[in-house]
Amino acid sequence: MAQKRCLLLIFVACIFVADTARTALANVTESGRFNRVCDPARFVKFGLNMKEFPYCNSSLPYHVRAKNLVDQMTLSEKVSQLGDQAFGVARIGLPQYKWWTEALHGVADGGHGTFFDDEVSGATSFPIVILNAATFNESLWKKIGQAVSTEARAMYNLGHAGLTFWSPNINIVRDPRWGRGLETPGEDPYVAGMYAVNYVRGLQDVEETEDADLNSRPLKVSACCKHYAAYDLENWGGTDRFNVSSVMCSYNRVNGIPACADPKLLRDTIRGELVLHGYVVSDCDAIEAMVNYHKYLEDTPEDAVGQSLKAGMDLNCGLYYEAYAENAVMQGKAREEDVDTSLRNLYIVLMRVGFFDGIPSYESLDKKDLCTKEHIELAADAARQGIVLLKNINETLPLDPAKLKNLALIGPHANATIEMLGNYAGVPCQYSSPLDGFSAYGKVTYEMGCNNVTCDNKTFIMPAVEASKNADATILLVGLDKTVEGEGLDRNDLLLPGYQTELILQVIVASKGPIILVIMSGSAVDISFAKTDDRVKAILWAGYPGEEGGRAIADVVYGKYNPGGRLPITWYQNNYLSMLPMTSMSLRPVNNYPGRTYKFFNGSVVYPFGYGLSYTKFNYTLGSSNMSFNIKLGEDIPCRDMEYMANNTGKPPCPAILIADFSCKDHFELDIEVKNIGAKHGNEVVLVYSKPPTGIVGTHAKQVIGFKRVFVPAGGSQNVKFEFNVCKSLGIVGYNAYKLLPSGETQNYNWR
Ligand SMILES: *[C@@H]1O[C@H](CO)[C@@H](O)[C@H](O)[C@H]1NC(C)=O
Ligand SMILES: *[C@@H]1O[C@H](CO)[C@@H](O)[C@H](O)[C@H]1NC(C)=O
Ligand SMILES: *[C@@H]1O[C@H](CO)[C@@H](O)[C@H](O)[C@H]1NC(C)=O
Ligand SMILES: *[C@@H]1O[C@H](CO)[C@@H](O)[C@H](O)[C@H]1NC(C)=O
Ligand SMILES: *[C@@H]1O[C@H](CO)[C@@H](O)[C@H](O)[C@H]1NC(C)=O
Ligand SMILES: *[C@@H]1O[C@H](CO)[C@@H](O)[C@H](O)[C@H]1NC(C)=O
Ligand SMILES: *[C@@H]1O[C@H](CO)[C@@H](O)[C@H](O)[C@H]1NC(C)=O
Ligand SMILES: *[C@@H]1O[C@H](CO)[C@@H](O)[C@H](O)[C@H]1NC(C)=O
Ligand SMILES: *[C@@H]1O[C@H](CO)[C@@H](O)[C@H](O)[C@H]1NC(C)=O
Numbered sequence: 185m186a187q188k189r190c191l192l193l194i195f196v197a198c199i200f201v202a203d204t205a206r207t208a209l210a211n212v213t214e215s216g217r218f219n220r221v222c223d224p225a226r227f228v229k230f231g232l233n234m235k236e237f238p239y240c241n242s243s244l245p246y247h248v249r250a251k252n253l254v255d256q257m258t259l260s261e262k263v264s265q266l267g268d269q270a271f272g273v274a275r276i277g278l279p280q281y282k283w284w285t286e287a288l289h290g291v292a293d294g295g296h297g298t299f300f301d302d303e304v305s306g307a308t309s310f311p312i313v314i315l316n317a318a319t320f321n322e323s324l325w326k327k328i329g330q331a332v333s334t335e336a337r338a339m340y341n342l343g344h345a346g347l348t349f350w351s352p353n354i355n356i357v358r359d360p361r362w363g364r365g366l367e368t369p370g371e372d373p374y375v376a377g378m379y380a381v382n383y384v385r386g387l388q389d390v391e392e393t394e395d396a397d398l399n400s401r402p403l404k405v406s407a408c409c410k411h412y413a414a415y416d417l418e419n420w421g422g423t424d425r426f427n428v429s430s431v432m433c434s435y436n437r438v439n440g441i442p443a444c445a446d447p448k449l450l451r452d453t454i455r456g457e458l459v460l461h462g463y464v465v466s467d468c469d470a471i472e473a474m475v476n477y478h479k480y481l482e483d484t485p486e487d488a489v490g491q492s493l494k495a496g497m498d499l500n501c502g503l504y505y506e507a508y509a510e511n512a513v514m515q516g517k518a519r520e521e522d523v524d525t526s527l528r529n530l531y532i533v534l535m536r537v538g539f540f541d542g543i544p545s546y547e548s549l550d551k552k553d554l555c556t557k558e559h560i561e562l563a564a565d566a567a568r569q570g571i572v573l574l575k576n577i578n579e580t581l582p583l584d585p586a587k588l589k590n591l592a593l594i595g596p597h598a599n600a601t602i603e604m605l606g607n608y609a610g611v612p613c614q615y616s617s618p619l620d621g622f623s624a625y626g627k628v629t630y631e632m633g634c635n636n637v638t639c640d641n642k643t644f645i646m647p648a649v650e651a652s653k654n655a656d657a658t659i660l661l662v663g664l665d666k667t668v669e670g671e672g673l674d675r676n677d678l679l680l681p682g683y684q685t686e687l688i689l690q691v692i693v694a695s696k697g698p699i700i701l702v703i704m705s706g707s708a709v710d711i712s713f714a715k716t717d718d719r720v721k722a723i724l725w726a727g728y729p730g731e732e733g734g735r736a737i738a739d740v741v742y743g744k745y746n747p748g749g750r751l752p753i754t755w756y757q758n759n760y761l762s763m764l765p766m767t768s769m770s771l772r773p774v775n776n777y778p779g780r781t782y783k784f785f786n787g788s789v790v791y792p793f794g795y796g797l798s799y800t801k802f803n804y805t806l807g808s809s810n811m812s813f814n815i816k817l818g819e820d821i822p823c824r825d826m827e828y829m830a831n832n833t834g835k836p837p838c839p840a841i842l843i844a845d846f847s848c849k850d851h852f853e854l855d856i857e858v859k860n861i862g863a864k865h866g867n868e869v870v871l872v873y874s875k876p877p878t879g880i881v882g883t884h885a886k887q888v889i890g891f892k893r894v895f896v897p898a899g900g901s902q903n904v905k906f907e908f909n910v911c912k913s914l915g916i917v918g919y920n921a922y923k924l925l926p927s928g929e930t931q932n933y934n935w936r
C-alpha cells in the first residue's frame with residue numbers, strides 16, 4: 185500500500201525504485217528440473233508453503249487460480265512476466281518461463297525456449313508445410329501434429345523445450361514471390377483452414393478431453409496461429425473453425441493501424457467474434473517496430489505499449505512490455521487492469537498445458553519418444569504423399585530398377601541434406617539424401633553440376649554432362665533453398681537460379697537415357713522450358729521433403745509409392761510478375777491488373793492450383809447428389825441485386841440474398857464414385873470446387889469447398905461423400921464486402 189501511494193505521488197523517485205526492483209528480480213532459475221510448478225517440494229526449496237498459495241489449489245477453477253496468482257504480484261513483478269522470457273517471481277514460487285518455441289514441421293530451435301545438445305541431439309523433421317499441404321490428407325496433418333507434440337512434451341520433460349509453440353503459419357500465399365510461402369498451406373483459404381484445424385488439434389488435443397469446457401480444456405501443447413492479420417478474410421477461410429489457444433498479431437498495419445495495436449482486430453474480432461480462449465502474442469519486436477519503423481502516431485515506447493495492452497495484445501515477443509509497461513501504467517497510458525487481464529489469459533493457458541499441475545499421462549515421455557522409428561517413417565510417408573507428379577510422358581515413370589544398371593544423379597540438390605528441411609527447422613534425427621535414397625536401388629553416379637543452389641560457376645556443368653552420357657537414366661535434382669526464399673527474402677523472379685537451366689539443357693542434349701527432373705522448392709518455379717521439351721520425360725515437385733526426403737523421392741521414382749500429391753499453389757509464368765507489384769493486395773482482376781490465385785487469375789500458368797498426376801488413371805461417376813435446390817424465403821428477407829455481364833440473359837429475378845439475413849441451415853450432398861481404371865494401385869485427391877452462377881461480374885471463377893484423399897486399388901473403386909452448407913460453400917463476397925448467396929445456374933462444370 186505504501187509503495188502504491190508513493191508511485192502516485194513521487195513520480196521520478198518511483199521510476200528509480202522500480203528500476204532497482206527490476207534488477208533485484210533475479211530470474212527464478214532452478215537447479216534441477218521440475219515436472220510442475222505446484223509441487224510442495226519445490227516450494228519448500230524456496231522456504232515457502234504451497235498450501236498458502238491458492239493459485240496452486242487444483243480444486244479451484246483456472247480463472248480463480250490465475251487471478252490469485254496475478255493479484256499477488258506488484259506492478260513491476262507483473263510487467264516482468266509480459267515478455268517472451270518471463271522472469272518469474274521467486275517470492276511466490278513462480279518460476280521463469282520461456283514462451284517462444286517453434287514447431288512448424290517438427291520441434292525447431294528458433295526462439296528462446298528450445299535447444300538441442302548432446303542429451304537431446306535431434307527431433308523428427310517432417311516435410312515443410314507446403315509439401316504437407318500437397319498431400320491434401322487431413323488425417324496425416326493431424327498425425328504429424330500428434331507426433332510433434334509428443335516429441336515436444338518429451339523435450340519439455342528433459343528441460344529442452346517449453347509448452348507454448350508459435351506454429352502454424354496460416355497466412356494465404358497471394359504472391360509467388362513471397363519468401364515465406366513454404367511455411368504455409370498455400371493459396372486457398374479453405375485448405376489452409378483445414379490444415380490449421382488438423383495440425384492444431386494434433387498439437388493440442390489431449391485424448392478424451394476434446395469436449396471439455398473450452399476455458400479449461402487441457403492442452404497437450406499450446407499452438408499459435410500466425411500472423412494476424414496481414415491478409416483480409418474475404419473468404420470463408422477456416423479462421424473461425426478451430427480452437428487454437430493463441431494467435432500472433434503481425435508486424436504490418438491493416439488499414440493504417442498496426443495489427444498489434446488494433447483493438448478492433450484483437451479484442452473485437454479475435455477474442456470477441458472468433459472467441460479466442462487463450463492469449464494474443466506479438467510478432468517478435470512488433471511494438472518496437474511500431475515506434476521505430478511505422479512511427480505510428482509519433483508514439484513514444486510507452487504510448488505504443490499502452491495501445492497494445494489496451495488493444496488486447498497479451499504477450500510481447502521482445503522486451504518492450506517488460507521495459508515500458510510499468511511506465512505506461514504510471515503515465516496513464518494503460519491500466520494496471522489491462523496488465524492483469526493479459527496475465528490471466530497467459531496463466532490460464534499455462535495451467536491448461538499442465539505447467540502448474542502436470543499432466544500425468546505425459547510425464548513418462550523422454551528420450552525414447554524422440555526420433556522413434558514410427559515418427560521417422562511418418563516423415564518419409566508424408567514426403568511420399570506430398571510429392572507431385574507434374575509430367576510423365578509415355579509412362580517413363582516409374583523406373584524399373586531391374587532395367588537400370590547405371591543412374592546419373594545430377595544437380596545442386598542431388599546430395600541435399602539440410603536443404604531438404606526448409607526453414608523453421610530443428611536438428612533432425614538423421615538424413616536420407618537423394619544420393620542415399622537412389623543408391624539403395626542401384627548404382628549411382630553423382631555430380632552436383634553447380635557449386636551450390638546459386639549455381640554461378642559453369643565449370644561444374646561438364647562433369648555432369650559426362651556422367652549423363654553413359655547413364656541409362658538421368659535424374660536432375662534442382663531448385664531453390666533458404667538462400668533464395670525465406671523469411672525476409674522474397675524472390676525477384678520465378679526462374680531457376682544461376683546456371684541451373686543451362687545445366688539442364690546441356691544434360692538433355694548429352695544424355696543417353698531419359699531425363700527426369702525433380703524440383704525442390706517451396707514456391708512456384710517457372711520451368712516452362714522443361715514442361716514443353718519432350719526430352720524431359722518426367723517432372724516431380726518435392727517441396728522441401730524433410731529429413732527422409734531422399735528416400736521418399738527414390739520410392740516415388742521407382743514406383744514403390746504411386747504419387748498423389750496436388751499443387752497447393754498456382755505455378756505462374758515468370759511474366760506474371762511484371763503485371764502486378766508485390767505490394768498490391770487485391771485478389772480481383774481490374775483493368776490491367778490480372779488478379780491473384782486460381783480463384784481470380786484466368787491467364788495461362790505453368791501448372792494450375794490442384795494439379796498433379798498419377799501412375800494410374802481414375803474415373804469419376806456422380807451418385808445420388810443434389811443437382812439443384814430451392815430455398816424458401818420469408819417475406820422479411822429482401823432480394824439483393826448483383827451486377828451481371830451486359831450480354832447475359834440468364835439473370836434471375838431474385839439474384840441473391842444477404843447471408844446475414846438467413847439461417848444458413850440448408851445442406852447439400854455429393855456422392856462420387858472414384859474408379860481406378862489403370863493397372864496400379866493409386867491415391868487420388870478428390871477436390872470439389874463451387875462456381876458462382878454464370879454471368880456475375882467480378883466474382884471468383886471457382887473455389888475449393890471440399891477435398892478428400894482416397895486410396896483406390898487397381899480396378900477397384902471408392903465412394904466419396906461430401907456434405908456442404910449452402911452458405912459456406914456457395915456464398916460469394918460482393919464488391920462492397922457483403923456476403924451473399926446468389927441464385928442461378930452454373931454452366932461448364934467438369935470432372936477431372
Ligand atoms: C534473466 O534472463 C534473461 C533471459 O535469459 C536475461 O536476459 C536477463 O539478463 C536475466 N536477468 C537477470 C536479472 O538475471
Ligand atoms: C482448495 O480450495 C477448496 C475449494 O475452495 C477448499 O475447500 C480447500 O480448502 C482449498 N485447499 C487449500 C489447501 O487451501
Ligand atoms: C472447437 O471446439 C468446440 C468445442 O469442443 C467444438 O464444438 C468445435 O467443433 C471445435 N472446432 C474444431 C474445428 O475442432
Ligand atoms: C511416346 O511413345 C510413342 C510410341 O512409342 C512415340 O511414338 C512417341 O514419340 C513418344 N512420345 C514422346 C513425347 O516421346
Ligand atoms: C553428401 O553429403 C554428405 C553430408 O553433407 C557428405 O558427408 C557426403 O560426403 C556427400 N557425398 C558426396 C558424394 O559428396
Ligand atoms: C555459392 O558458392 C559460391 C562460390 O563458392 C559462394 O561465393 C556463394 O556464397 C555460395 N552461395 C551460397 C548461397 O552458399
Ligand atoms: C569455379 O569453380 C572452380 C572449381 O572449384 C574454381 O577453380 C573456379 O575458380 C571457380 N570460378 C569462379 C569464377 O568462381
Ligand atoms: C480474364 O479476365 C480479364 C479481366 O477480368 C477479362 O478481361 C478477360 O476476358 C478474361 N479472359 C478469359 C479468357 O476469360
Ligand atoms: C468414365 O466415366 C464416364 C462417365 O462419368 C463414362 O462415360 C466412361 O465410360 C468411364 N470410363 C471408363 C473407362 O470407365
Ligand SMILES: *[C@@H]1O[C@H](CO)[C@@H](O)[C@H](O)[C@H]1NC(C)=O
Nearest residue numbers: 829830831832833834878879
Ligand atoms: C459474355 O461476354 C463474356 C466476356 O466477353 C464471354 O466470356 C461470354 O461468353 C459472353 N456470354 C454470352 C452469353 O455471350
Ligand SMILES: *[C@@H]1O[C@H](CO)[C@@H](O)[C@H](O)[C@H]1NC(C)=O
Nearest residue numbers: 810812813814850851852853
Ligand atoms: C439434398 O438432398 C437431400 C437428400 O435428398 C435432402 O435431404 C436435402 O434437403 C437436399 N438439400 C437441399 C438444399 O435441397
Ligand SMILES: *[C@@H]1O[C@H](CO)[C@@H](O)[C@H](O)[C@H]1NC(C)=O
Nearest residue numbers: 321323324327867893894895
Ligand atoms: C493419409 O494419411 C494417413 C496417415 O499417415 C495414412 O494412413 C493414409 O494412408 C493416407 N491416406 C491416403 C489416401 O493416402
